[in-house]
Amino acid sequence: MPSSTSHSSRLRGVRVLVAGAGLAGLSAARDLERDGAVVTLIEARDRIGGRLWTIRTGFADGQHAEGGADIIEREQAPVVALARDLGLRLAPILRGGFDYYGPRADGRLAIQSLDRTFGEIGSLLAPLVEAYQLTERNWDGTIARALGQQSVADWLAHRRAGRDVLERFRGLRGLFLADPDDLSLLALVDFLADGAAGAAGGASRVRGGNDQLATKLAASLHARPRLGSRLRQVVQTRRRVSATIDGPSGRAIWRGDFVIAAMPASTLADVGFQPALPAVQQRAIRTLRYGPATRVVLQFDRRFWRRVGRARAFGSDRAHGAVWDGNEEQRGPGMLSLLAGGRASEEIKAMLAVGGPQAVVRSLRWLGAPSRLLATRVVRWEDDPWAKGGYAYFHPGFDPAWRAELGRPFGRVLFAGEHTSARWQGYLSGAVESGRRAAAELVVLAGDWP
Ligand SMILES: Cc1cc2nc3c(=O)[nH]c(=O)nc-3n(C[C@H](O)[C@H](O)[C@H](O)COP(=O)(O)OP(=O)(O)OC[C@H]3O[C@@H](n4cnc5c(N)ncnc54)[C@H](O)[C@@H]3O)c2cc1C
Structure with missing residues (x-):
């Protein structure tokens, strides 16, 4: 998606707290400022960039x-x-x-073609990928649920795959950050359906240095990131929202119109919400794993x-x-x-x-x-x-239907971050796109769109 360079005043006077100065939070802040919002950007670390470092x-x-x-x-x-x-x-x-280093079919370790490795995995999984593609990659349906309940290892065991095949699949942990017994079959099928393999x-x-993506982006903002500042709690009414922030000089309360939580689900789970997030959204946030x-x-x-x-x-x-x-x-x-x-x-x-x-x-x-x-x-x-x-990965205990909950706005609170991206989860692009998506949603919630 080409980035927006248009400037408008449709968010003039709207005060937004963006929590997390990774690529998601910075991208959200940039779009919001371009629409005239007054952004406060907080970051728990003593540097910006998050997992871009x-x-x-x-x-x-x-x-x-x-x-x-x-x-x-x-x-x-x-x-x-x-x-x-x-x-x-x-x-x-x-x-x-990429090539691949691991055991060949005869058990000997050797450098091999990755295309071959992925080719084998791809042909084993082709019928599943085809069925999943017929659903238009929908995570809230019968096929996704069936795939999501099984681990890659369970599926291989069911097919009586040999040791060499198991070892090949284990090589995928460098990409998914999860071993085959921990990775949902759906995550692998989804990856192959994207045609991104190999x-x-x-x-x-x-x-x-990649960190310039963050430092240059931050330099383009009016908001100066407040470092060492951690979001603890968010309280909202129909008209306002306030946030409790622990910063270098103690606890402070921010008051404004919207909050974008642009942090991993792993730390979002420690933030208090009043009223509480819907039960299914809480479950999605707490059940998601990081590799x-x-x-x-x-x-x-x-x-x-x-x-x-x-x-x-x-x-x-x-x-x-x-x-x-x-x-x-x-x-x-x-x-x-x-x-x-x-x-x-x-x-x-x-x-x-x-x-x-x-x-x-x-x-x-x-x-x-x-x-x-x-x-x-x-x-x-x-x-x-x-x-x-x-980064996040999907395991068999994560109901695929929960995926949409990770990025669903709740009143005046919106969510961004790599883990909320449907197309680019686990990548920098997922951070950028999710931050921009949250900023665009905020325009709608602020009542000035379309
Ligand atoms: C080892 C490794 C290798 C990777 N390799 C690649 C790669 O090659 N290519 C690629 O595209 N992607 C890669 N990624 C993924 C990529 O780094 C992430 O998808 C992306 O940087 C995530 O950005 P984000 O803004 O969603 O989250 P983050 O970068 O994690 O930003 C979130 C920010 O929120 C802050 N925060 C957390 N809790 C709070 C709180 N309570 N209050 C305030 N602030 C808080 C954090 O400190 C952090 O700065 C890799 C990641 C890792 C770890």
Whole structure:
């Protein structure tokens, strides 16, 4: 969706509190200000950006690395449009797409084509994908409910899939942040129905660091983000809303017209609402899970993994998780970026506890003889109090019909964030689009549309 550049005064004088200065909250704030609203933007952390976080210290040669969102795929129109609007340059990366490292049918570990891996998974699931497509990808129907009640592992067990097939499916935890016994079959079918599988190139990251998406967006706002400020409670009447905020100088009450909660469901669950949110919405928020995700960045004096004709990115079911060239667009030393999702997050933690970063380096010998390690950075998103995980995933205990509840406005309170996006859940684009959607809904609720 192209971003709006039109300015209007249809929200003139309307006071809005946006809680959460990730890409969702910042995108909402921008659209609201363009319509004349008076925005107050609060953020619990001491920085903006949320799960979009470029690590700028601790690496040799002044290099930087992405601690959260890294890859922007070409088809991610909302975030690509945002980068363009902000005058940011996207550097093409990982042109050879992803390959896969894991056991072959004979049990031997090897680098294999990801297309083949996904191709196999795709053909196994094709009848389910077809039925689901006939529902126009509706999550509130018979087919979605049947798919959503089963885990991927249950379905494979029912089909008496062999060990090698199970292991291949386990490799998907680098993407979904959930192992096959924890991931709803519907989540996987939905992904395949989107035709997005097999990342065939077209990836990029922002030259100079992805965090500029947040910093430039924030710089374009009148509202200055109030850092260290946590939303605790929201009380609303038919005409007004007030919010209790714990900030650096104590507790304060904000009063205004609307609140946009642009935070993960994992922390939204700790916010009090008066009157209470509808029971089904509460259940949806509390039942949604966030996947464990450990990002490890390893900086080496040489890019020892490079080979002519070989991919620079690999999915894997191993403890180190997915691994890719983390700084192709920067000169000087090379970096490998690892994303250990689902139970791989615990596995890589154990590896680090026993053998330190060198144990992880040793586990990557299949890429070639490692060169000198210059720096290491580990980010465990499940330990982050303001995210409590990498991103949302759908498990068999989550009734698919609840999905629409995650983003449904409640009186003068609206909801945004990656987890509320139907098309781009788990991606930067989901944050951008959901923030813009909440801002557009607010215009309707304020009574000035169409
Ligand atoms: C390891 C990792 C890898 C990823 N890789 C990719 C990728 O390659 N490509 C991609 O497109 N996406 C990727 N993502 C997903 C992407 O980062 C997210 O979808 C997106 O950044 C979410 O934005 P958001 O605004 O919805 O939430 P957030 O970025 O989490 O922003 C919400 C903000 O709300 C704040 N907050 C929380 N609670 C409160 C409260 N009570 N009061 C006030 N503030 C509060 C938080 O501190 C946070 O700043 C990745 C994420 C992770 C963690």
